[in-house]
Amino acid sequence: MVGCIASQSGLYDIAVELIGQALKSMPRSAQAHNNLGGALKGLGKADEAIASFRRALQINRAYPDAHHNLGTVLREQGHWSEAISEFRAALALKPDYAKAHSNLALALMNCRQYGEAVNSFRSALRLQPFDNLVHSNLLLCLQYAPGLIAREIFSEAVAFSERFEAPLQASLRPHDNAPDPERVLKVGYVSADFLGHSIANFIEPVLASHDRSRFRIYGYYNRALRDQHTDRIAAQMDQWLECHAMSDDQLAERIRADGIDILIDLSGHTSLNRLLTFARKPAPVQASWMGYPGTTGLRSMDYFLADRYLLPNGEFDDQFTEAIGRLPAQISFRPFQDAPDVNDLPALQNGFITFASFNSTDKIGRSVVALWSQLLRALPDAQLVLGAMPDDGKNAGLEKWFAQEGIARDRLHFYGKCSMSDYLKLHHLVDIHLDAFPYNGGTTTWHAIWMGVPSLTLAGATAAGRTGACILGHMGLQEFVAHSEEDFVSKGVAWARDVKGLANLRATLRQRFRDSAPGKPARITANLEAALRIMWRRWCDGLPPQPFDVPNEEPATESGEHAP
Numbered sequence: 001m002v003g004c005i006a007s008q009s010g011l012y013d014i015a016v017e018l019i020g021q022a023l024k025s026m027p028r029s030a031q032a033h034n035n036l037g038g039a040l041k042g043l044g045k046a047d048e049a050i051a052s053f054r055r056a057l058q059i060n061r062a063y064p065d066a067h068h069n070l071g072t073v074l075r076e077q078g079h080w081s082e083a084i085s086e087f088r089a090a091l092a093l094k095p096d097y098a099k100a101h102s103n104l105a106l107a108l109m110n111c112r113q114y115g116e117a118v119n120s121f122r123s124a125l126r127l128q129p130f131d132n133l134v135h136s137n138l139l140l141c142l143q144y145a146p147g148l149i150a151r152e153i154f155s156e157a158v159a160f161s162e163r164f165e166a167p168l169q170a171s172l173r174p175h176d177n178a179p180d181p182e183r184v185l186k187v188g189y190v191s192a193d194f195l196g197h198s199i200a201n202f203i204e205p206v207l208a209s210h211d212r213s214r215f216r217i218y219g220y221y222n223r224a225l226r227d228q229h230t231d232r233i234a235a236q237m238d239q240w241l242e243c244h245a246m247s248d249d250q251l252a253e254r255i256r257a258d259g260i261d262i263l264i265d266l267s268g269h270t271s272l273n274r275l276l277t278f279a280r281k282p283a284p285v286q287a288s289w290m291g292y293p294g295t296t297g298l299r300s301m302d303y304f305l306a307d308r309y310l311l312p313n314g315e316f317d318d319q320f321t322e323a324i325g326r327l328p329a330q331i332s333f334r335p336f337q338d339a340p341d342v343n344d345l346p347a348l349q350n351g352f353i354t355f356a357s358f359n360s361t362d363k364i365g366r367s368v369v370a371l372w373s374q375l376l377r378a379l380p381d382a383q384l385v386l387g388a389m390p391d392d393g394k395n396a397g398l399e400k401w402f403a404q405e406g407i408a409r410d411r412l413h414f415y416g417k418c419s420m421s422d423y424l425k426l427h428h429l430v431d432i433h434l435d436a437f438p439y440n441g442g443t444t445t446w447h448a449i450w451m452g453v454p455s456l457t458l459a460g461a462t463a464a465g466r467t468g469a470c471i472l473g474h475m476g477l478q479e480f481v482a483h484s485e486e487d488f489v490s491k492g493v494a495w496a497r498d499v500k501g502l503a504n505l506r507a508t509l510r511q512r513f514r515d516s517a518p519g520k521p522a523r524i525t526a527n528l529e530a531a532l533r534i535m536w537r538r539w540c541d542g543l544p545p546q547p548f549d550v551p552n553e554e555p556a557t558e559s560g561e562h563a564p
Contacts, residue, residue, distance in 0.1 A: 012042035030060035034069060041073055049073050064094040072103055078390055080110040098127035102134050105141065111397070112365045114145040132164050132276055136269035143294060143464040144439045146367045150462045154319050157269075157297030161321065165279040165298050172300075175284040177261050179540040187532060188218040188260040188283065189237075191291065192244075192272035198443040199266055199291055200229040202331045205521030207236035211529060218258060220251065222272050248276040255282035262532055265301065268292020285535050288322060290331050293439075293464035295320040302545040303535055305528075306330050309473035310466050313549070319462065323545040325531050328552040329474060329517035332524040333443075335450040336420055342452035342510060343428045345503040353496040356385035356430040356453075358423065358444045361396040363436035369398065371458070371485050372434055373405035375492045382496065385429055387415045427451035431502055432495060440467040449475060449513055452506035456492050458482045474516045475509070517552070527552065 019036045026032060037052030053070035056063055071086030087104035090097055105120035121138035125131065139160065142153045189207075193199035210217055219237035221230070222244045234240045239258065243251050251274060255263060263283035267273035268291045278286055279300050287303035288296050295304065304322035307330040311317075317324055347353050355375070357364065364386075376382055384407075389395050395414050402412055415426060424447060427433075433448040435441050435457035445455045445468055457468025459481050469481045480495070482488035495502060513519045517527075530550045538545065 012039045015039035016043065028059050030056040030063050030066065033059065034063065034066045037066075037069055037073075041069070046073050046077050050077075062093055064090040064097055064100070067093070068097065068100045068103065071100075071107070075103065075107045075110065078110075078392060080107050083107040084111065096127055098124045098131070101127065102131070102137070105137065109141055109144070109362065112144075112362060114141055114365065117141050118145055129163065132160075133271075133273075135160050135163065136273060136275070137271075139269040139294070139297075140292075143462065144362065144365070146365055146438055148438075150319050153294060153462065154297075157295045158321065159297075160269075161279075161297040161299060164276055165300060168279050172281050175256075177259060177284050181533075181537045181540045184214055184216060185261045185532060185536060186216045186218060186259055188220055188255060188258070188263045189266055190220040190222065190243075190263065190274050190277070191266035192222040192274075193266065193270075193291065194219065194221045194233045195223065195225055195227045195230045197229075200233060201334055201443065202290055203266065204229070204233060204236070205332045205334050206525045206528060207233065209522045209525035210236075211525075212238075215529065215532070218260060220255070220274070222267075222274055243274075244272075248274065248280060251277045252280035252282040261285065262287065262536060264289050265296065266291040268294065268296055285539050287325070287535065293467065294462065295322060297321055305531060306463070307470065308549070310470040311463060313547075316463065317547060323547045325535065325547070326549045327524070327527045327531055328550060329524055329527070330470065331518060332521040333446040333513075333518050334521070335513075336424060336447070338421060339424050339450060340421070340428070342506060345431055345499065345506050346429055347431045347499050348503060352381040352383065353379060353431050353499075354383045354385060354429055355432050355434050355492075356387065356426070357434045357436065358387040358426070358448070359436040359441040360388055361390065361398070363439050363441065364396070364398065365436075366401060368436050369401040370405060371437075371488060373402060373407050374485070374489050375434075376407050376411065377405075378489055378493050379496050383411050383413065384434075385413045385415065385426065387418075387423065387426055389414045389416050391416055423447075424451055427453050432456055432492070434492075435468040437465055438462065439464045440469075442467045442471070445471045446518075449509055452509045454480050454495075454502075454505060454509065456480050456482065456488065456495070458485070458488050471518075474518050475512050477505075523552070 016039045019032055019039060023032050033052050033056035037049045040049035040052055050073050053066050056066040067086045067090035071083040074086060075083035084107045087100050087107060090100040101120050101124035105117040108117035108120060118141055121134060121141060124134050139156055142148055142156060191199060216238045219234060219240045220243045224244050260283040262285045265278055265288040268288055270292050275296055279298055281300045286301050287305055288301050289305040299321060301322050303325045304320050305325050305327060307327050310330055311324055376384060386398060399409060427448060430453050433453045433455040435445060435455045437458045438460045440457060448455050454477055455468055457472060459466055459469040472480050482491050517523060527550050534548050
């Protein structure tokens with residue numbers, strides 16, 4: 001008992017010692033072995049934790065907690081199929097085990113079984129309807145699920161608001177921020193991704209360019225981990241708060257006390273979000289930006305910041321509870337400083353086209369493999385490079401799927417996860433990058449552009465499915481944007497046969513990027529600041545949020561802002 005209390009208090013080393021002593025007198029206690037596994041997991045000793053959970057199950061196979069806990073560690077270690085088996089074993093013994101339903105859904109997502117994952121998340125919510133993080137995970141899962149219509153995602157986001165935000169409406173208080181349209185504004189950014197994450201890459205150049213004579217910048221960081229990215233971002237803030245241990249009420253009160261005028265969410269329905277803080281409306285103006293490709297569903301979130309390539313005017317407004325603010329470009333991208341030079345087009349020497357995907361495997365579903373295989377069958381000598389493969393050497397089941405599509409193994413080249421430098425060097429093998437769907441790649445597409453490799457994308461009917469079209473639109477590469485599966489194959493074949501055109505394009509892509517809006521962070525920040533001022537003036541005038549477009553603002557100077 002004392003060992004369990006120590007473990008629950010986070011004193012895992014003490015818990016391991018105490019539980020170990022208890023096991024000397026009761027070595028066949030399944031509960032004690034299970035508790036030991038939990039403490040070992042807390043210490044980061046995954047292999048020892050797995051052994052303890054397995055020992056508990058050897059003693060008592062009908063122990064749902066041990067099955068669940070074993071499944072949790074297996075999933076974290078990337079053994080997704082084994083984890084699914086353990087979660088299902090737990091549910092066979094305890095069908096109303098909400099946490100097992102939720103973690104089963106996460107493991108199913110890892111295995112790209114999105115339809116089943118959606119059902120498991122819904123089962124978890126039926127048992128624990130007020131678990132907001134499970135509901136957010138469901139919404140994120142829906143973005144990956146093929147065949148789902150945009151209206152279903154929107155309806156689920158509205159249901160999130162009705163369940164978690166509506167009960168708070170009666171307790172909302174007016175704001176006493178001074179309604180001066182031209183004064184210095186306090187802007188707060190809320191995120192769990194101020195570390196080695198794509199969001200950090202996008203936000204750092206913006207923070208560095210903020211006009212500190214007109215804006216004071218606050219950072220609210222919702223994670224216990226720190227790295228060098230965290231330190232750099234924190235240094236860019238006028239004030240910084242690590243808020244992961246604070247409740248939503250506590251954080252909302254702190255934001256009010258800080259006098260934040262505009263609060264910006266950088267997470268949406270991704271992990272460790274603080275949407276329930278935003279639901280308490282701690283700032284008079286609130287906006288969601290770049291962290292999640294879709295509506296939060298919250299009435300208290302006033303704006304969603306995008307651009308005309310991501311969400312063209314009038315085409316996607318009905319998928320958002322927020323008013324859409326369109327910047328000239330939604331984000332700024334900062335290329336890797338030590339990226340290798342762009343090489344000559346590989347097809348010139350190879351005599352055949354090499355496609356590639358460097359998207360994470362969770363985006364490469366069965367329908368994606370089927371479409372890419374159509375392209376490979378149309379070009380029998382073409383090769384396909386697949387990066388970011390898991391460490392277990394099983395290639396995430398992709399080899400099997402390609403075989404079912406008639407694509408021989410010798411046409412596929414699998415590469416595991418590697419350093420940034422080695423990952424970028426893989427582009428030296430590649431002529432055309434293939435985007436995933438219905439959830440497009442983002443950072444991978446930008447890296448490919450910087451390495452001279454255009455991406456072929458299938459534009460979708462949601463924001464998640466339009467990231468590729470957005471990036472390529474900014475690069476003036478609309479001819480790589482397909483609008484149907486037939487168009488995807490047709491465009492892929494046409495470009496594969498235009499080796500000279502690909503070679504010329506490869507040599508100019510870095511300059512295209514430098515000349516584009518996303519390649520100019522000072523300009524992105526100037527446009528963001530113009531958007532902040534538009535939103536603020538409407539609040540000062542007592543007007544409700546409405547969609548708007550920001551004209552392309554030229555900063556006072558753009559010196560030193562270009563990519564290397």
